[in-house]
Amino acid sequence: MTLEIRLCDYKVLEEIVRKTHSKIKIEKRRGITFLLLKLRGRKVLIGGVLVFFGILYYLSSFIWKIEIVTKHHLTPLELRMLVKNYGITPGIKKSTLNVEELEDNIVKDTNEVMWVKARIEGSKLSIEVVERQAPPKIKEQQLTGNIVAKMDGVIERVYTTSGTAATESGKIVKKGDLLVKGEQGKEGKVYTIKAEGKVYARTFYEETAELPMTTVETVRTGKILKNYYVTFKDKKYYLKNSLNNFEFYDKIENNRGIINSDVYYEVNQNEKPTDPEALAKELENKIRLNLDKSVKIIEVTPKIEKLQDKYLIKVLIIAEEDIGMDEVVPNQ
Incomplete structure (x- = not known):
């Protein structure tokens, strides 16, 4: 027979079983009372859980x-x-x-x-x-001023929307030379204005470099020599110190552990011719990188001159660009 009883009725059931000479077998226990009895034997676990949540609560009261x-x-x-x-x-x-x-x-x-x-x-x-956002600065309109050359060049074309051209096609100009004058009108009726327009000129960019005709290239042969040592008071005490008979070698020091080592790699030194064309290309790219996107490249002229034991390399780039620059003239 299977029964489900409350804990408070267990004593009554025991008395009946004793009188009837029967036996009790408890299949399952459930309820808060049994849970508390079970936890009573695990005080350390309960204490640990309470301490953990206590520390967690305490730490949550801080800004981390x-x-x-x-x-x-x-x-x-x-x-x-x-x-x-x-x-x-x-x-x-x-x-x-x-x-x-x-x-x-x-x-x-x-x-x-x-x-x-x-x-x-x-x-x-x-x-x-x-x-805070600073209010935009209102740029005062420049009422008068010339256009001057910002760099040297040979004039190709002059376009003016206001002002009078002070140069012409084919003329060589230097940085700062007047290109468009801020004046308009005829003789006797000339008035000053702000010069506007574009002045296109051929410009020149040059880079020069020297290059030895040969260079020495080192190639490892595969032969290796290792020496081991320990360090004490900034002195090396070798555990293995073989004689290095390599004529040319790379040396690598490994000194991060207790037992350190010097590793020698034998190398052969081979003389190799250099490539002046490759360097000329590098010089060309260097010039191009410094040019504005609006600059039009007309011609690239590399020149390689052979000297006694080296090359002299020059790269000239001829370009076309607007070389005009506003010259500030204070308003009267």
């Missing part, structure tokens, strides 16, 4: 991370140093932190800041900053 978000010129590092001056660092207790006071202090102490939002999210302090 400060996150700062800025948008323009003010860097998070600048703001972090300012907040640190207020005594706010990771590890500060939440109860001692007044976010409204922090917001007011940042706005008051930083001219670039217009608005601050500080909030506590768990164990993290988030600070978001909106910076």
Whole structure:
């Protein structure tokens, strides 16, 4: 017979079983009472769980991370140093932190800041900053002025929308020479204006370099020699110190452990001719990298001159570009 009884009725059942000479076999125990009895024998486990949650609760009352978000010129590092001056660092207790006071202090102490939002999210302090936007500078229109050459060149074409051309096609000009004069009108009725237009000229870019005719190339032969040593008071005491008979070698020191080593790799030194064309190409690329995208390349002329034991390499690039530059003339 199978019964399900409450714990308080167990004594009554025992009395009946004793009188009837029967036996009791408990199949299953359940309920809060048995759970408490079971846990009573595991005091260390319960204590550990309680201590764990206690520590977790205690640690959650501190700020462990400060996150700062800025948008323009003010860097998070600048703001972090300012907040640190207020005594706010990771590890500060939440109860001692007044976010409204922090917001007011940042706005008051930083001219670039217009608005601050500080909030506590768990164990993290988030600070978001909106910076002041400087009003755009209104550029005063330059009413008068000339166009001058910003570099040397040979004039190809002159286009003017205002002003009078002061140069012509085929003329050689130097940096600073007048190209378009800020004047307009006929004799007797000349008035000053701001010169506008484009002046295209042939320009010249040159790079020069020297290169030895041969270079020495080292190639490892595969032969290796290793010596082992220990270091004590800045002195080396060799455990194995074989004689190095290599004429040419690479040496590598491994001194990061207790037992260190010197490794010698035998190498052959082979003389190899250099490539002046490759260097000429490098010089050309160097010039191209420094040119503006608007510059049109007309001609590339590499020149390789053979001297006694070296090459003299010159690369000339002829280009076409607008060499005009506004010359500032103060308004009267």
